[in-house]
Amino acid sequence: MPVEDGVEQERPVLVLDFGGQYAHLITRRVRELRVLSELVAHDVTVDELRARNPRGLILSGGPASVHEAGAPALDPALLSLGIPVLGICYGMQAMALALGGDVGRTGAAEFGKAPLTVEPGALLFRDLPADQTCWMSHNDSVTRVPEGLGETGRSGSGAIAAMESVERGLYAVQFHPEVVHTPHGQDVLRNFLLHGCGADGTWTPAHVVAEQVRRIREQVGAERVICGLSGGVDSAVAAMLVHRAVGDQLTCIFVDHGLLREGEAEQVVELFGSHFAVPLVHVQAQERFIALLAGVTEPEQKRKIIGETFIRVFEEESRKLDGARFLVQGTLYSDVIESGSRTAAKIKSHHNVGGLPEDMELELCEPLRLLFKDEVRRVGEELGMPERMVWRQPFPGPGLAIRIIGDVTHERLSILRHADAVLQDEIRKAGWYNRVWQSFAVLPCVKSVGVMGDARTYAYPIVIRAVTSDDAMTADWARLPHDLLASISTRIINEVPGVNRVALDISSKPPGTIEWE
Ligand code: XMP
Numbered sequence: 001m002p003v004e005d006g007v008e009q010e011r012p013v014l015v016l017d018f019g020g021q022y023a024h025l026i027t028r029r030v031r032e033l034r035v036l037s038e039l040v041a042h043d044v045t046v047d048e049l050r051a052r053n054p055r056g057l058i059l060s061g062g063p064a065s066v067h068e069a070g071a072p073a074l075d076p077a078l079l080s081l082g083i084p085v086l087g088i089c090y091g092m093q094a095m096a097l098a099l100g101g102d103v104g105r106t107g108a109a110e111f112g113k114a115p116l117t118v119e120p121g122a123l124l125f126r127d128l129p130a131d132q133t134c135w136m137s138h139n140d141s142v143t144r145v146p147e148g149l150g151e152t153g154r155s156g157s158g159a160i161a162a163m164e165s166v167e168r169g170l171y172a173v174q175f176h177p178e179v180v181h182t183p184h185g186q187d188v189l190r191n192f193l194l195h196g197c198g199a200d201g202t203w204t205p206a207h208v209v210a211e212q213v214r215r216i217r218e219q220v221g222a223e224r225v226i227c228g229l230s231g232g233v234d235s236a237v238a239a240m241l242v243h244r245a246v247g248d249q250l251t252c253i254f255v256d257h258g259l260l261r262e263g264e265a266e267q268v269v270e271l272f273g274s275h276f277a278v279p280l281v282h283v284q285a286q287e288r289f290i291a292l293l294a295g296v297t298e299p300e301q302k303r304k305i306i307g308e309t310f311i312r313v314f315e316e317e318s319r320k321l322d323g324a325r326f327l328v329q330g331t332l333y334s335d336v337i338e339s340g341s342r343t344a345a346k347i348k349s350h351h352n353v354g355g356l357p358e359d360m361e362l363e364l365c366e367p368l369r370l371l372f373k374d375e376v377r378r379v380g381e382e383l384g385m386p387e388r389m390v391w392r393q394p395f396p397g398p399g400l401a402i403r404i405i406g407d408v409t410h411e412r413l414s415i416l417r418h419a420d421a422v423l424q425d426e427i428r429k430a431g432w433y434n435r436v437w438q439s440f441a442v443l444p445c446v447k448s449v450g451v452m453g454d455a456r457t458y459a460y461p462i463v464i465r466a467v468t469s470d471d472a473m474t475a476d477w478a479r480l481p482h483d484l485l486a487s488i489s490t491r492i493i494n495e496v497p498g499v500n501r502v503a504l505d506i507s508s509k510p511p512g513t514i515e516w517e
Contacts, residue, residue: 010036010203010211011055013193018042018072018090020061024337026088026178028372029186030058034201035193038370039337042072049078056084056197059091061176065140066093066103074098084169084196086124086189089138092163092172099146099170106143106159110136113181115156122152123166124173126191134161134175134182141174171196205382208375209241212367216245219365220326226318226362227328229254229272229280231264233392234330234368236271237380241367242328243278244383250328251279251321255313257306258286258413259399262421271389281321285313293401293408299517302408306398327362333372393438394472402517406445411498412460416443418496419462426488427466427480436478437469441492442505442516450500461501462492467514475509 013030017023017039030037035055040048042059049057057078064071074094079085087095093103116134118125134155141159145151149170153162164171171192177185193199220242227239229252242250252272256265265282273280292305318324368376380390396402400420404412420441427439442463450457464485469475489502505512 010207011053011199012036012038013056013058013197013199014038014040014044014049014052014054015058015060016040016042016044016074016078016091018060018062018094019064020088020090021063022176022178023060026058026060029178029189030193031203031372031375033186033190033193033199034203035197035199036203036370042074046075046077046081049081049083054083055199056086056193058192059085059087059094059172061089061091061137064090065105066090066097067105067140079168079170082169084192085171086192086196087170087172088178089174089176092174093138093140093142095170095172096142096144096146096163099149101142101146101149102144103140104143105139106141109139110155110157110159111138112136114175116153116161116175117155118153118162119151122150122162122164123195124152124162124164124171124188124191126195128184128187128191132184134173134177134185135179136175138174142172166196169196205375205378208371208379209244209382212241213245216242216365216367220246220249223249223325224321224323225250225326225328225365226321226324227252228314229268230397231260231268232330232395233380233390234332234373234376235328236268236330236385236389237376237383238328238330238366238368239272239278240276240380240383240385242365243276248279251281251324253281253283253314253317255283255285255310255317257289257310257399259289259306259401259408261395261400261424262417267389271386281317283313283317285309288313290408290410290413295407297407299402302401302517303398306401310397325363326365328365328367330376331364331366331369332376333368333370336369391434393433393436393440396515402515403440403442404445405442405516412443412445415460415496415498416441416462419443419492419499422491422495423462423464423488426484426491430481430484432466432478432480432484435468436466437472437475438514439464439466439478441465444516448501452500457500459498459500461503462496462499463503463505463516464488465505465514465516467509469509469514472514475514477504477506477508480504 013035015026027037027039076098097103113133114136116132120130145163149163149165151160151163155161161174177188229235239252254268269282272278296302377390400416401408423441427433442465447458466478467475468478492502
């Protein structure tokens with residue numbers, strides 16, 4: 001096992017969230033520059049901040065006016081800790097007020113693209129052109145720069161657009177450097193991080209692996225750990241990280257519910273059991289699931305049966321591995337942000353996994369808690385996991401059962417699995433696999449008449465569903481080329497017995513959803 005001890009803990013740049021719609025985006029942009037960044041509440045205390053030992057602070061934008069009653073205030077003490085600070089939009093105004101400057105409703109509200117003239121000698125604008133465009137979204141403006149800071153930019157409407165004091169480590173911009181509509185925005189952030197904070201972009205996937213390995217060892221010690229594998233990328237990467245850290249103290253449990261895509265179960269077993277030699281319990285529960293699903297057509301009922309049975313099987317298997325104290329979960333940073341800050345590390349596992357025995361107290365080990373999905377994928381690559389697994393499209397927990405629109409049978413599973421494999425093959429060959437969010441086959445359980453080799457057929461249709469999306473909350477149907485659709489259709493009808501028609505789903509979300517059930 002490689003020795004990764006002695007890795008320095010990464011010092012983050014903390015983004016104080018004043019409620020702006022771009023606050024998360026700031027952390028993403030900073031991370032793209034290979035500096036760890038995390039979101040914290042705007043009213044974080046000085047002691048809490050000091051404990052995190054941040055490299056720098058960024059004050060986010062926010063919807064309020066600094067003059068409104070109850071507007072989130074900035075503790076002036078945060079500006080004199082010797083930690084470099086960048087204020088953005090509301091953050092700039094809050095900084096100006098806290099330091100004795102003025103903020104007024106000037107009538108020069110700006111929304112959208114705006115011209116910007118900057119002082120090229122300023123640290124934030126080093127090596128950048130004096131005349132730029134930027135993205136503005138504000139009513140109020142700083143009307144007097146606080147003493148000790150210099151004005152370093154004006155917008156087209158004449159509003160003060162930037163100010164700084166290198167000596168005091170204080171910087172601010174009225175515009176939004178984090179949005180793509182500010183062409184030099186990322187350069188401004190880079191200047192702040194590199195020249196303002198001395199951050200040199202060391203937060204690489206290799207660093208993340210080394211640091212997490214150190215943390216996992218610290219947390220787990222010599223105890224035993226279990227991890228449920230789903231076939232998806234998050235649980236797989238989490239398991240690999242834990243295995244890298246504590247080796248055979250980890251046992252993975254893979255519950256095969258028989259609702260996976262072609263070759264999926266084999267890939268998990270090959271990768272974990274053979275290639276990485278991780279202790280793996282492969283539970284063959286296919287028949288149990290199919291028996292319980294027999295005759296069930298109602299989507300929610302299907303989901304409930306699958307979810308509950310999954311937990312029951314996991315429970316039974318983990319009971320056999322007595323002595324485990326930790327449960328690995330692939331919780332992501334987006335989950336952490338969405339559920340607010342959660343400090344309690346020790347929880348009853350059934351809160352998270354749903355249905356584990358009341359008296360079973362497992363501590364959680366969540367090595368991906370700081371990472372967004374694309375960062376998890378890069379960590380997976382760093383760990384030597386194959387591209388095919390790491391860059392796999394999302395797949396729902398209830399699997400193919402919710403893509404068979406009707407009751408689930410062996411025959412229908414086999415048809416859908418086969419059609420889906422053909423579709424994926426064509427999509428990959430045409431270079432579309434990574435251009436869409438998801439692409440898959442759906443089997444509606446109706447039959448239609450066709451003709452094949454001069455004979456009548458009466459068989460199922462397959463529906464092609466391919467969508468583009470950023471986050472699965474909304475989606476559009478992918479405009480796949482007609483030639484590609486033609487080859488998918490021809491191959492499915494020719495190669496998959498029991499199918500005589502192929503249709504294309506051209507619904508967006510909303511009003512449709514990505515899955516059919
Ligand atoms: P919908 O169909 O709601 O799906 O538009 C949004 C995204 O979530 C995936 N999905 C699931 N993922 N368990 C999961 O892990 C589930 O039960 C589940 N249902 C839907 C879906 O594939 C899409 O990416």
